[in-house]
Amino acid sequence: MEINHKSLYIKTTIMLSVLTLIEIGISYWDIVRFYQVGLLLTFALAKMACVAYVFMHLYYEEKVLRRILFVPIPLLIYFLLGLAYDAQFNWVIQ
Amino acid sequence: MSGHQKSFWTKYIFSTDHKMIAKQFLWLGMFFLFFGGALAMLIRWQLGYPEQPVPLIGNWMWPGDGGIINPDIYNQMFTMHGTIMIFWAITPLLIGAFGNFIIPLQIGAGDMAFPKLNLFSFWTMFLASLILLSSYLLPTGTAAGGWTSYPPLSSPAGGIPGLGQTIWTVALIFMGVSSMMGAINYITTVVRMRAPGMDYFKMPLSVWGLFLTSILNAVFVPVIAAGLVMLLLDQTIGTEFFLAGRLASGDPGDPLLFQHVFWIFGHPEVYILILPVWGIISDLLSVFSRKPAFGYRVTAIAMCTVTALSTLVWGHHMYTTGMSPLLGKSFMFLTLLISIPSAMFFLNWLGTMWKGSIHFTSPMLFSIGVIWVFGLGGLTGLYNATITADIYLHDTMFVVGHFHYTLAASVMFGSFAAIYFWFPRMFGRKLDSRLGKIHFWGTFISINFVFFNMMVLGYAGHHRRIYNPSEYSFLEPLTGLNEWISIFSFLLGVFQVVFLINMVWSMFKKERSPQNPWKATTLEWTMDYPIPHGNFEETPLVHNGPHEYSRPDIKDRDWLGQNERITV
Amino acid sequence: MNQTLTVKDPFGTATTGKLAMWLFLAMDAITFAAILMGGIYLRLRTDMWGDAGQVLNIPLTSFNTFLLIMSSFTMVMALDAIKKNDIKGLKLFLSLTILGGVSFLGIQIYEYAHFIIGNAELGQALQATGLKGDSFLWTSGTYGATFYATTSFHGLHVLTGVIYLSVIFYQSNKGMYSSANYDRIEIAGLFWHFVDLVWILVFTIIYLI
Numbered sequence: 001m002e003i004n005h006k007s008l009y010i011k012t013t014i015m016l017s018v019l020t021l022i023e024i025g026i027s028y029w030d031i032v033r034f035y036q037v038g039l040l041l042t043f044a045l046a047k048m049a050c051v052a053y054v055f056m057h058l059y060y061e062e063k064v065l066r067r068i069l070f071v072p073i074p075l076l077i078y079f080l081l082g083l084a085y086d087a088q089f090n091w092v093i094q
Numbered sequence: 095m096s097g098h099q100k101s102f103w104t105k106y107i108f109s110t111d112h113k114m115i116a117k118q119f120l121w122l123g124m125f126f127l128f129f130g131g132a133l134a135m136l137i138r139w140q141l142g143y144p145e146q147p148v149p150l151i152g153n154w155m156w157p158g159d160g161g162i163i164n165p166d167i168y169n170q171m172f173t174m175h176g177t178i179m180i181f182w183a184i185t186p187l188l189i190g191a192f193g194n195f196i197i198p199l200q201i202g203a204g205d206m207a208f209p210k211l212n213l214f215s216f217w218t219m220f221l222a223s224l225i226l227l228s229s230y231l232l233p234t235g236t237a238a239g240g241w242t243s244y245p246p247l248s249s250p251a252g253g254i255p256g257l258g259q260t261i262w263t264v265a266l267i268f269m270g271v272s273s274m275m276g277a278i279n280y281i282t283t284v285v286r287m288r289a290p291g292m293d294y295f296k297m298p299l300s301v302w303g304l305f306l307t308s309i310l311n312a313v314f315v316p317v318i319a320a321g322l323v324m325l326l327l328d329q330t331i332g333t334e335f336f337l338a339g340r341l342a343s344g345d346p347g348d349p350l351l352f353q354h355v356f357w358i359f360g361h362p363e364v365y366i367l368i369l370p371v372w373g374i375i376s377d378l379l380s381v382f383s384r385k386p387a388f389g390y391r392v393t394a395i396a397m398c399t400v401t402a403l404s405t406l407v408w409g410h411h412m413y414t415t416g417m418s419p420l421l422g423k424s425f426m427f428l429t430l431l432i433s434i435p436s437a438m439f440f441l442n443w444l445g446t447m448w449k450g451s452i453h454f455t456s457p458m459l460f461s462i463g464v465i466w467v468f469g470l471g472g473l474t475g476l477y478n479a480t481i482t483a484d485i486y487l488h489d490t491m492f493v494v495g496h497f498h499y500t501l502a503a504s505v506m507f508g509s510f511a512a513i514y515f516w517f518p519r520m521f522g523r524k525l526d527s528r529l530g531k532i533h534f535w536g537t538f539i540s541i542n543f544v545f546f547n548m549m550v551l552g553y554a555g556h557h558r559r560i561y562n563p564s565e566y567s568f569l570e571p572l573t574g575l576n577e578w579i580s581i582f583s584f585l586l587g588v589f590q591v592v593f594l595i596n597m598v599w600s601m602f603k604k605e606r607s608p609q610n611p612w613k614a615t616t617l618e619w620t621m622d623y624p625i626p627h628g629n630f631e632e633t634p635l636v637h638n639g640p641h642e643y644s645r646p647d648i649k650d651r652d653w654l655g656q657n658e659r660i661t662v
Numbered sequence: 663m664n665q666t667l668t669v670k671d672p673f674g675t676a677t678t679g680k681l682a683m684w685l686f687l688a689m690d691a692i693t694f695a696a697i698l699m700g701g702i703y704l705r706l707r708t709d710m711w712g713d714a715g716q717v718l719n720i721p722l723t724s725f726n727t728f729l730l731i732m733s734s735f736t737m738v739m740a741l742d743a744i745k746k747n748d749i750k751g752l753k754l755f756l757s758l759t760i761l762g763g764v765s766f767l768g769i770q771i772y773e774y775a776h777f778i779i780g781n782a783e784l785g786q787a788l789q790a791t792g793l794k795g796d797s798f799l800w801t802s803g804t805y806g807a808t809f810y811a812t813t814s815f816h817g818l819h820v821l822t823g824v825i826y827l828s829v830i831f832y833q834s835n836k837g838m839y840s841s842a843n844y845d846r847i848e849i850a851g852l853f854w855h856f857v858d859l860v861w862i863l864v865f866t867i868i869y870l871i
Contacts, residue, residue: 005742013735020727020865027714027870037871044866048859055738055855057848061676069688072313075405076695082409082421083354083699087706089418207678278685286678316689320696324811333800333807335700344794345710345803351703355696 012054019047108217110209111627112194115216117520119190120513122216122223123183124597128590130178133171135587140168142580144562165561169238170258172559176241177262179502180367181269182223187509188370189273189311190219193280193304195516199618199625200298202289202634202657207282215275222268229261237262240559242356245336245349249328252341260329263322270319273311280308289617291636295391296656298616298640302394303373306401307366313405314362321355350415357408365404367501368468371508372397372439375461377640378511379443381614382458383450384652386641389442396435396442403432413481414488422481429479436472440465451644455612456530460511463538464504467545471499474549489559492552495545503541510537510593517600518607522623529596536589543582547575615642615655683849687856690819694860697815698867701808710792711805714870717787717798718809719773726769727865733762734858737827737851747841749834756831759854763824770817809868816864819857826850 023043026036053059058066109115139148140163147153152161163171194212198205206212229236234256239247246252248259284305288297297305327333338346380387387393409417409425443465452458474496477483487493510533517525551572556563563569563576610619617634634657642654654660676684705711712718736758743751777784780797788795793802800810830850833839839847 006739009735009738009742013731016731017728020724020731023866023870024720024724027720040866040870044862047862051734051855051859051862055734055858056852065676065681065684069684072688072692072695075313076692076699078406079358080699080702083351083703084706085421086350086354086409086417087348087703089421091416208682274686274689277689278682281685282678282682285681312685312689313692316693317696320693320700323815324697324700324807327800327807327811331800333811334804335704335807335811343801345708345792345805347704347804347807348707351700354703355700358696 008054012050016047016050019043019050108213110205110213112198112206112209112212113520113625115212116191116193116195118216119186119194119219120520122220123185123187123191123509124594126178126182126223127187128594130175130183131587131590133175133178135584136163137168137171137175138580138583139163140561141563142577144564166235166238168561169240169254169559170236173237173240173243173262177226177237177266180241180363181266182226184367184501184505184509185269185273186219188367188505188512189276189304189307190216192300192370192374192509192512192516193276193308195520196298196300196618197280197283197304198287199519199629200301200616200640201284201287201292202617202630202636203283203287204628204630206279207286208279211275211279215272215279218268218272218275222265222272225261225268226265229258229265232257232261234258242353242360243325244356245325245328245352246338246341248325249337249341251328251337260326263326263329267319267322267326270315270322273315274319277308277311277315280304281312284308289630289634289636292656295394296636296639298373299376299387299390299393299397300370300373302397303370303376306373306397307369310362310366310369310401310404314359314366317355318359318363321352321359324355325352350412353412353415354408357411361408361411362404364497364501365400367505368508369397369401371464371468371505374508374512374515375464376439376443376446377616378457378461378515379446380641380643381515381612382453382455382461383447384453384643385446385450386639386643387442388445388448389438390639390641393439393442396438399435400432403428403435407432410479410484413484426479426481430476433472433476440469440472455514456525456527456534457511457515457612459531459534460507460514463507463534464511466538467499467503467507467541470542470546471496471501471504474499487552489557490552491548491556491558494558495548495552498545498548503545506541507537510534513597515612516618517597518611519618519623519625521601522606523600523603524605524607524611525600526596529592533589533593533596536592537586540582540586540589544579544586547579551575551579613651613653615653616640617656620655620657677845679845679849680852683852687852690856691860694812694815694863697808697812698863701804701812701867704804704808708804710803712787712791716791717784717805718869719776720869722769722773723865723869726766727861729762729766729769730858730861733759733766734855736762737854741844741847741851744834744839744844744847745841749837749839752834752839752847753831756827756834760824760827760831763820763827763854766820767817767824770813770820812864812868816857816861819860823854823857826853 023040026039026043029036058069106114109118136148145162147161148155148163156162156164156167194206197203236258237243237248238254239259243259243262247254248263250259253259284297284301324333324335328335328337334342334345335347336349336352338348376387376393407425407429409421410429413422413425447462474492478487478493478496514525514530517523552558554569554572556569556572556576560566564573606623609622612619615638617636620634621630636656637659638654638656640656642656644652645654648654648660714720736755740752740755740759743749743755777798780795782796784798785796788798788802791805793805795802798806798809800806827850830847834847
C-alpha cells in the first residue's frame with residue numbers, strides 16, 4: 001500500500017480534538033439530562049469509531065474480523081439494560 | 095525440533111509442547127478432583143451423621159473438636175469443594191488437558207498457535223493453585239463464603255473474618271488470567287492452524303465444543319475478573335462497591351451488583367464446562383456405534399445456538415433477589431428456549447446410536463452415561479428455570495442435585511470417557527477394560543442414587559447449606575435418606591480409587607496399545623506413539639468429514655480416516 | 663477429481679499475532695465495560711454523585727485526553743515511518759508517544775495527589791454531592807470507588823503501554839525492525855490506540871456525564 005495516510009491521520013486527530021471540545025461543551029450545557037447523556041455517548045462512540053477505524057486500521061481489515069469485534073457491543077448493551085432496569089426497580093409495598 | 099536434545103526441565107517441566115502441557119493439566123486436574131472429592135465425602139459425613147466424629151481421620155485432623163467437623167470448617171469445606179471442583183478440577187481436566195491435547199492433533203496442526211503462551215497459561219494456573227491451597231495454612235482457615243462468594247459474606251466488614259476470602263479472590267483472578275491466555279490460544283489455533291481441507295464443518299465435534307468453550311471463556315472471564323477486582327478492593331482497601339445497609343459507612347453500594355456480575359459470567363461458565371463434553375461424546379458415540387454422527391451440522395449449529403443463548407440468561411439465578419417481574423419473565427423465557435437446541439443434539443445422540451453396531455467399551459459406556467445423567471440434569475433444569483417453581487426450590491438440595499447432575503455427573507462422565515478414549519494416545523497403553531467396567535457401573539449406580547435423592551431431599555425442603563439437618567424437626571423424616579446418600583457417596587468415592595489404580599497401573603504396564611485401537615477416523619490416530627514434537631511429519635490433507643464409518647463403498651473395513659482418499 | 667485443498671481463512675491477511683492482539687483487546691474491552699457497567703448500576707442507585715466539573719477537574723483531564731489523542735497520532739506516524747523504512751522517524755515518533763504516555767501518567771498522579779491531600783474547596787464541592795470529608799478518596803462512597811477503580815485500571819494500561827513501547831523502542835534502537843518486518847510495532851500500536859479508545863469512553867462516562 002503506497003498511499004500516503006498522513007493527511008488522513010492529521011484530519012482524524014483534528015476531528016478527535018474538536019469532538020472532545022464539543023463534548024466538554026455539552027457537559028456544561030444545561031439541557032434535559034436524557035438528551036445530554038445521549039449526545040455525550042453518541043459523540044464518544046463516534047470518537048471511538050474514529051480511533052478504531054483509522055488509527056487501528058480496522059477499516060483495512062477483513063469484514064469478518066470487523067463484524068466479530070462488534071458482536072460484544074449489543075451483548076454489553078443487553079447486560080447494561082438488564083442491570084439498569086434492575087437498579088431502578090423497586091417493589092412498592094403498600 | 096524433533097532431533098533437538100532436551101534436558102529434564104525443558105522436556106517435562108517447562109515444555110512448550112502442547113501434549114506435555116496437556117498432561118500437566120491432566121495431573122493438576124486429577125489432583126484437585128480427588129481433593130475436592132475428599133471434601134465432598136467429609137461434607138456428606140456431616141450431613142449423614144451430624145456431629146459425630148469422623149472415622150479414621152477425624153481425631154488426627156481436628157483433635158480440638160474431638161474429630162467433629164465444626165460449623166466453620168464445614169462452611170470452608172463446601173466453599174472449597176465448589177471452587178475446587180469447578181475451577182481447579184473440571185476446567186484443567188477438560189479445557190486444559192483435553193483442549194490442549196485434542197485441538198492441535200485433530201485439526202492437523204503441529205502445535206498451538208502460541209506455545210509459550212500455553213506454557214505461561216499452565217504455570218499461572220499452577221501459581222493460582224498454590225495461592226488457593228496456601229489459604230489452608232491461615233489460622234482463620236480458608237474461604238467460607240460459598241463458591242459464589244456473595245458479599246457481604248465475602249467482605250471482611252460483615253462476613254467471614256480472616257484473610258481466606260481475600261486469598262480466594264486473588265487465586266481466582268490468577269486462574270482467570272490463565273483461562274484468558276488459554277482462550278486466546280485455542281481460538282487462534284482453531285482459526286489459523288487448521289490443516290488444508292479442514293473446513294469448519296469438517297472439524298470433529300470435540301473441536302467444535304472446545305472452540306465454543308474458548309469463545310465463551312474469552313467473552314465472560316473478563317467480566318468475572320472485573321467483578322473479582324472490585325471485590326478485592328472491597329476486601330483490602332475499603333471501597334464500598336458491594337456493601338450496603340449497616341455495613342456501609344457512607345454512601346452504600348449494592349451486594350446485588352456482585353450477583354449480577356457473578357452470574358453474567360457464572361451462567362456461561364456452566365456451558366464453558368459442559369460444551370467440551372457435548373462435543374466429545376458426540377464424537378465418541380459415533381466411533382463406537384460405527385455410524386456417522388447423526389445430524390452433524392445440526393449438532394454443531396445447536397451447540398452454537400446454546401452458546402449464544404447462554405449469554406443472555408444470567409438472571410435466572412436471581413429470581414429470589416426481588417427482581418422485577420418483567421426481567422424475571424424475560425429470563426425465564428430465554429432460559430426455557432435453551433431446551434430447544436439442547437433437545438436437538440440430545441436427539442442426535444440417540445439418532446447416532448440408533449441401529450448402530452454398538453461396542454460397549456469403557457469410553458462408550460461413559461458416553462451413554464452422559465446421555466442419561468445429562469438428560470436428567472437438563473430436565474430438572476426446567477423446574478429451576480421456571481420462576482414459580484424456583485421460588486420454592488431455590489437454595490434447596492434440589493438445586494444441588496440438579497447442578498451436580500449437569501456439572502458433576504455429566505462433566506465427570508465426559509472427562510472419564512475422554513480419558514479412557516485418548517489414554518492410548520497420551521500414554522501409549524489402553525486402560526484396563528474390566529476395571530473400566532467396574533468403575534463405570536459403580537460410579538453410575540452410586541452417582542444416580544446420590545444426586546437423585548438429593549433432589550428428593552430438596553423437594554422436601556432440605557436447605558442447601560445447613561450444617562446440621564437433625565436440628566430441624568421438619569427434616570427428621572429425611573434422616574434415613576440423608577444417611578443412605580452419604581453411604582452411596584462414599585461408595586462413589588471408593589470406585590474412583592479403582593479408576594486411579596487403573597490409570598497408574600495401565601501407564602506402566604508392558605502391553606502397548608495398537609496405533610489406532612478404536613479404529614477412529616480423526617487425525618490424532620494417524621501417527622505412531624510417542625507422538626513427536628510437531629505432531630505430523632508432513633501436514634495432513636483432509637479429504638473427509640470426521641465420522642466416515644461403515645461406508646458402503648469400502649469393502650475391507652468400516653472406517654475411512656479424514657486424511658485418506660478412496661481409491662476406486 | 664484433483665481439486666486442491668485449502669483452508670478457508672476469513673481473517674485474510676491479518677497475522678496470527680495481530681489476531682491474538684485483537685482478541686486480547688476485545689477481552690480487555692469487556693473488562694472495562696464490566697467495571698463501567700458496575701459504576702453505572704451504582705450510580706443509578708445513589709444521589710451522591712458529582713455532576714460534571716463539580717468534583718473532578720475537567721480542564722486538566724481534557725488536556726490529558728488531548729495528550730492521548732496526540733500520542734495516538736504519533737504512534738500511527740511511527741508505524742507509517744517504519745513502513746517507509748525510516749528508522750529515524752520511527753524512533754522520533756515512538757519517543758514522542760512514550761513522552762505523551764508518561765505525561766498522561768504524571769498528570770494523573772497530580773490529580774490523584776490533589777484529591778487525596780484535599781483542601782477546603784474540594785471539601786465544599788464534595789459537600790454539595792452529599793459526601794463527607796475534605797479529600798476525595800476511594801472510600802468516598804461508590805462515587806469515589808468507581809472513579810478510582812476505573813481511572814486507575816486505565817492508568818495501569820497506560821503504564822503497561824509505556825513499558826511495552828519502551829521495549830519496542832529499545833528493539834528498534836538495536837535495528838530489529840525494517841519495512842519488511844514491522845508486525846510487532848503494529849501490534850504494539852493496536853494496544854496503544856486501544857488505551858486511547860478506552861480513555862474516550864472513561865472520560866465521557868466518569869468525567870462528563
